[in-house]
Amino acid sequence: DTGVSQDPRHKITKRGQNVTFRCDPISEHNRLYWYRQTLGQGPEFLTYFQNEAQLEKSRLLSDRFSAERPKGSFSTLEIQRTEQGDSAMYLCASSPDSGGYTFGSGTRLTVV
Amino acid sequence: QKEVEQDPGPLSVPEGAIVSLNCTYSNSAFQYFMWYRQYSRKGPELLMYTYSSGNKEDGRFTAQVDKSSKYISLFIRDSQPSDSATYLCAMSSDSWGKFQFGAGTQVVVTP
Numbered sequence: 001d002t003g004v005s006q007d008p009r010h011k012i013t014k015r016g017q018n019v020t021f022r023c024d025p026i027s028e029h030n031r032l033y034w035y036r037q038t039l040g041q042g043p044e045f046l047t048y049f050q051n052e053a054q055l056e057k058s059r060l061l062s063d064r065f066s067a068e069r070p071k072g073s074f075s076t077l078e079i080q081r082t083e084q085g086d087s088a089m090y091l092c093a094s095s096p097d098s099g100g101y102t103f104g105s106g107t108r109l110t111v112v
Numbered sequence: 113q114k115e116v117e118q119d120p121g122p123l124s125v126p127e128g129a130i131v132s133l134n135c136t137y138s139n140s141a142f143q144y145f146m147w148y149r150q151y152s153r154k155g156p157e158l159l160m161y162t163y164s165s166g167n168k169e170d171g172r173f174t175a176q177v178d179k180s181s182k183y184i185s186l187f188i189r190d191s192q193p194s195d196s197a198t199y200l201c202a203m204s205s206d207s208w209g210k211f212q213f214g215a216g217t218q219v220v221v222t223p
Contacts (some may be wrong), residue, residue: 031208042200042213091155099207100161105154
């Protein structure tokens with residue numbers, strides 16, 4: 001297994017467009033997390049899944065954001081009607097039951 | 113006031129020196145602690161994962177947790193220019209949920 005994979009690595013989109021990111025976790029990890037990181041800041045929690053169940057959502061996750069993890073494998077994060085303030089690095093992480101996150105390389109979103 | 117405080121640096125040290133990093137926190141429920149290294153425009157890389165108080169050593173890295181003082185530290189021995197990165201601390205009250213991250217400390221190791 002090569003770790004947590006995220007796609008795309010970079011995304012440039014026009015304001016108002018919808019974007020979708022994909023995360024493939026480490027196969028034996030049943031927990032999957034989405035974080036957002038802006039320049040000079042640490043990652044901020046968005047949401048997490050245990051298998052296919054979404055167990056917690058941050059208030060940062062507005063109605064324009066939605067995350068899914070069908071069948072408890074890969075996950076998608078969709079942002080509708082993007083705004084310039086959505087520009088950030090979107091990080092996915094997965095974790096085994098024993099704890100400790102492994103992050104992917106992230107998807108860098110630029111909204112112009 | 114943020115739950116997790118971390119000096120942003122930059123912290124500049126000569127090659128071979130010991131790098132000392134720390135974070136303070138306010139939530140006494142935190143008992144799981146992680147340290148990450150992040151290179152520019154890359155995802156964070158897990159260095160150390162510890163539970164409760166005490167010390168943990170892994171190669172050149174030593175993590176310390178002092179829950180009574182709400183203070184955690186990471187020491188890097190024999191620092192190398194390749195250790196130049198941003199170091200993030202993270203903590204949580206449980207092992208499976210969300211972790212609260214510090215803003216990161218930028219470290220520069222000069223040859």
